[in-house]
Amino acid sequence: MQKQGLGLRWLLVGSLITNTGISFIWPLTTIYMHEYLHETLTAAGIVLFINSVVMIFGNYVGGALFDRWQPYRTILLGISINVVSAIALTFFHGWPSYAILLIILSFGNGIVGTSINAFATLVTSRRTSFVFNVLYFMSNLGLVIGTLVVGVILPFGIEYIFAFASLLFVIFWFVAFFRFNVATDKKRRKNKQNVTRLNAATRNRILSLLAVFIVSWIAYEQWQSNISTFMVHHGMTVQDYTFVWTFNAIVIVVFQPVLTIFDNWLFQHIRTRLNAGFLLFGLSFVVLIFAHDYWQFLLAMGILTLGEILAFPGVSTYVDSAVLEDQRGKYQGIVNAGASFGRAVGPLIGAQIIERTSYHALFVSSILGLLIFLIGFNIFSQIRSRDQDNQAGEK
Known part of the structure; x- marks a missing residue:
């Protein structure tokens, strides 16, 4: 059943969770590929570039689906891709499976990032400018928390990093499943x-x-x-x-x-x-x-x-x-x-x-x-x- 409006706190919780999970993975890419997988820095740079390009495609797909399909299903699709790819990384993080799964994760993250921003325009309790300000704060807070926690978990093994990220994505999936099914009534009408x-x-x-x-x-x-x-x-x-x-x-x-x-x-x-x-x-x-x-x-x-x-x-x-x-x-x-x-x-x-x-x-x-x-x-x-x-x- 659709709710009349998305609660700001649930959007902020979702942003904090997903950005914390992502920050477990992205900062380690160059170090992990070079030091653990023994690939060249050039190879790491190419993988990061492809990830960025795929994320652009995910941003576009996320925006198109949000407008033409359904916002609720769009964000669940993006989170589901993140969950599956992060779980797969927990077990398959050698070469080239690591790079392939990372690229898939990039696509899902592109959909999620756009969906979160688009959902911000559906929050009815606050002005959109206020929502974007607080949302930006929470996304950066998630990055800070994630990078700090990575240093504690990494000594136990890279698989624990991916497992913890998977857990966070699963939590976000349930948050979105129960809280993001909202009506998209117009807040602003044009002539x-x-x-x-x-x-x-x-x-x-x-x-x-x-x-x-x-x-x-x-x-x-x-x-x-x-x-x-x-x-x-x-x-x-x-x-x-x-x-x-x-x-x-x-x-x-x-x-x-x-x-x-x-x-x-x-x-x-x-x-x-x-x-x-x-x-x-x-x-x-x-x-x-x-x-x-x-x-x-x-x-x-x-x-x-x-x-x-x-x-x-x-x-x-x-x-x-x-x-x-x-x-x-x-x-x-x-x-x-x-x-x-x-x-x-x-x-x-x-x-x-x-x-x-x-x-x-x-x-x-x-x-x-x-x-x-x-x-x-x-x-x-x-x-x-x-x-x-x-x-x-x-x-």
Whole structure:
């Protein structure tokens, strides 16, 4: 029997569980393939790239099924794929079964990620912007918990990691089975006479915003890959680099909840929020250009993280507010696919720029890319604003 609305707490519980389970598996990919399976780093990189591409496909499929099939069955399908592949990994984690099952898990995770974002638009008790803010906090909290627990479980054997992840996915399946079967009543209705014009007008705004979003993820991925080497070149240790990510988690845990206090203002000034977030992204790379001491790298990460918590949930909020009821799944899938694409190509693009030029050229390229596409987004937004003003004048 369908419920009238999805409870926010169950969506947050689901996000926490699935992100904790996923964080048991993904961070170990390179280390496990290289140290345990004795495959090359290149092979590990290829597997990770394929995983990202497959996740993009999963994001798209998840969005399409959410809109055209049924949200409830879509998320159960995605979780079921995760459960089956994680259980299989518990028993078959040699080569090449590990890589094959990981790719299947990627597809399921793509469906689940898009479904969770799309279900966020169905929560009736809170504004969608509030839901995306808290959802982003819970997903990061799950990643922090997962990476901390992995270090405790891994010495007992890799199979225990996969078994524990399987257990978490099973728990999420039951949560979704009992709590996610909700009616998809419209929370927001559009004037049908303006559907064609509205879709045409919003397309450029959404695409220009997604371009900024993808560039920001490409820049963000430099911290995951190439900046670690840059820090070592400046005399810092691997432990120093790992603490940078601990600092990232601390900033998110401290400041993300603060945004919920100002949710009304942030929603009413969504463009200001997005501009501030992406400009902070660019500013963090300005700091990196001049960084030599460890505190400067921490400062750059702190600025980047503040930009992240402003911009990333803001993108989902902006897109949801712009599209029609029956397009929510599709466009949340596109948002997730944009993030997956940035994660896939980011390390490769960064490595190519560094090898052909320098780290500083990479940082400057990141700044210029963000600014150029951010200007494009604001231009399209201004065009839309003028159109609305003209229509109001005519009336």
